[in-house]
Amino acid sequence: MIVIPMGGNISIxxxxxxxxxxxxxxxxxxxxxxxxxxxxDPKYFPEICEFWERAFKRVKLIxxxxxxxxxxxxSDWDKFLExxxxxxxxxxxxxxxxxxxxDSYLHERLLERLKNDEDxxxxxxxxxxxxxxxxxxxxxxxxxxxxxxxTKGLNFISGFIVDQHFKERKRFGRLIYALDSFKLNGVGxxxxxxxxxxxxxxxxxxxxxxxxxxxxxxxxxxLKLYFASENEEV
Numbered sequence: 478m479i480v481i482p483m484g485g486n487i488s489i490x491x492x493x494x495x496x497x498x499x500x501x502x503x504x505x506x507x508x509x510x511x512x513x514x515x516x517x518d519p520k521y522f523p524e525i526c527e528f529w530e531r532a533f534k535r536v537k538l539i540x541x542x543x544x545x546x547x548x549x550x551x552s553d554w555d556k557f558l559e560x561x562x563x564x565x566x567x568x569x570x571x572x573x574x575x576x577x578x579x580d581s582y583l584h585e586r587l588l589e590r591l592k593n594d595e596d597x598x599x600x601x602x603x604x605x606x607x608x609x610x611x612x613x614x615x616x617x618x619x620x621x622x623x624x625x626x627x628t629k630g631l632n633f634i635s636g637f638i639v640d641q642h643f644k645e646r647k648r649f650g651r652l653i654y655a656l657d658s659f660k661l662n663g664v665g666x667x668x669x670x671x672x673x674x675x676x677x678x679x680x681x682x683x684x685x686x687x688x689x690x691x692x693x694x695x696x697x698x699x700l701k702l703y704f705a706s707e708n709e710e711v
Contacts, residue, residue: 478591478676480633481600482609484641484666491685492532503596510561511538514577515569515604519545525567551582568603572615603641610639619650627655638663656694665690680711
């Protein structure tokens with residue numbers, strides 16, 4: 478079981494690193510299933526698919542989006558997931574993912590696969606990363622904390638809130654505010670950076686060109702912060 482939050486604006490080089498990492502863990506070529514439900518417009522679906530097809534040999538995109546007006550049954554999802562080893566949420570607006578996926582049959586099946594299948598991964602970039610934690614920051618300013626909105630995430634990484642575009646959009650303040658408010662740990666992932674989370678091991682590896690910022694909640698408005706980059710110990 479692997480979960481991979483990515484900070485947005487992933488480069489071709491980093492996409493190959495992610496693909497090669499999964500290949501080495503699974504000992505076979507992973508099959509990628511893209512869920513673009515966070516995207517602002519279905520017209521971007523081909524572009525999303527074309528990008529990831531460079532690094533992954535087997536890629537399928539399901540037009541799962543409110544504007545696409547698509548409806549899928551439980552048997553449809555069973556079939557889609559049967560052939561997938563890496564389910565990926567693309568970027569956009571995390572609220573769209575929460576509305577379509579949380580507490581759905583798809584959500585239930587993803588949690589089940591992550592629990593029972595060693596050769597299975599879920600990941601997401603930008604908004605797709607924000608939903609992976611126990612709680613999800615929907616929006617909010619780094620300086621006006623009253624604007625920060627938090628909801629239940631998909632809980633693929635329990636006990637954590639994940640934020641993205643972290644250094645580039647100066648999101649330290651809003652994440653610290655959310656962590657203090659909800660008494661959780663947090664990770665902030667820079668752009669062009671992926672963080673690897675493995676069951677029974679925790680965070681094990683960083684891929685890409687930025688940093689990952691780890692916040693440990695200590696209580697009483699106290700946090701421990703450390704950060705690391707690729708090839709550094711997590």
